[in-house]
Amino acid sequence: MRTAIGCALVGVGVVILFTAVVGMFRFKYTLNRMHSAAMADTLGIGFIMLGCIVLYGFSAATGKMILLLVFLWLTAPISSHLLARMDILTQQKPGKYWKEEKR
Amino acid sequence: MRTFLTGAMIFIAVLIAVMLLRAFLGPRYTDRLVAVNLISTLGLCEVFLLVVLTRESFLLDIALIYALVSFVTTTVLSRIIVRREERSRRQRAATKSLEEEGEDEA
Numbered sequence: 001m002r003t004a005i006g007c008a009l010v011g012v013g014v015v016i017l018f019t020a021v022v023g024m025f026r027f028k029y030t031l032n033r034m035h036s037a038a039m040a041d042t043l044g045i046g047f048i049m050l051g052c053i054v055l056y057g058f059s060a061a062t063g064k065m066i067l068l069l070v071f072l073w074l075t076a077p078i079s080s081h082l083l084a085r086m087d088i089l090t091q092q093k094p095g096k097y098w099k100e101e102k103r
Numbered sequence: 104m105r106t107f108l109t110g111a112m113i114f115i116a117v118l119i120a121v122m123l124l125r126a127f128l129g130p131r132y133t134d135r136l137v138a139v140n141l142i143s144t145l146g147l148c149e150v151f152l153l154v155v156l157t158r159e160s161f162l163l164d165i166a167l168i169y170a171l172v173s174f175v176t177t178t179v180l181s182r183i184i185v186r187r188e189e190r191s192r193r194q195r196a197a198t199k200s201l202e203e204e205g206e207d208e209a
Binding site (some may be wrong): 068 | 154
């Protein structure tokens with residue numbers, strides 16, 4: 001039973017990672033791509049970590065995994081904020097994103 | 104369970120290869136950086152699955168160092184690039200004001 005639940009959680013995480021990679025290829029601009037990369041950063045790795053915790057069983061390693069997950073969830077928004085600021089500051093043509101929406 | 108986890112690890116490895124292609128193709132450097140961030144996330148997933156497969160919990164320390172390094176990479180690169188951009192903007196503004204003064208005198 002525990003194995004089935006853990007495998008299902010890992011499977012859901014892998015599907016979410018696959019969706020993020022597909023989104024990286026289907027979107028055109030950096031900010032759109034960051035939108036799909038953030039999904040893998042939070043939800044995909046969260047599901048895989050939950051599945052690993054269920055499969056591994058409760059021990060000291062579980063606490064370490066939860067700490068790692070908290071660290072990732074704290075740092076992923078910061079790094080994506082920095083990336084977005086970098087992209088907008090060094091943009092050659094301002095307003096590129098809005099022009100595309102009008103069409 | 105072992106076959107399922109091995110299959111998941113192989114699938115994630117294929118995803119990492121595909122993301123390397125994305126990092127190679129990306130037109131702007133920020134696209135490449137986003138792709139590299141996603142590659143580090145996928146690598147972390149691989150390490151977690153490896154922890155469950157081999158029952159070796161010391162691999163989690165390696166995962167922690169990996170997450171730290173990927174965060175520091177983004178932070179340092181963004182700091183360098185934003186500083187450079189601000190300096191070049193200041194120089195451009197300075198040269199523009201100098202040109203305007205010259206036009207006034209003429």
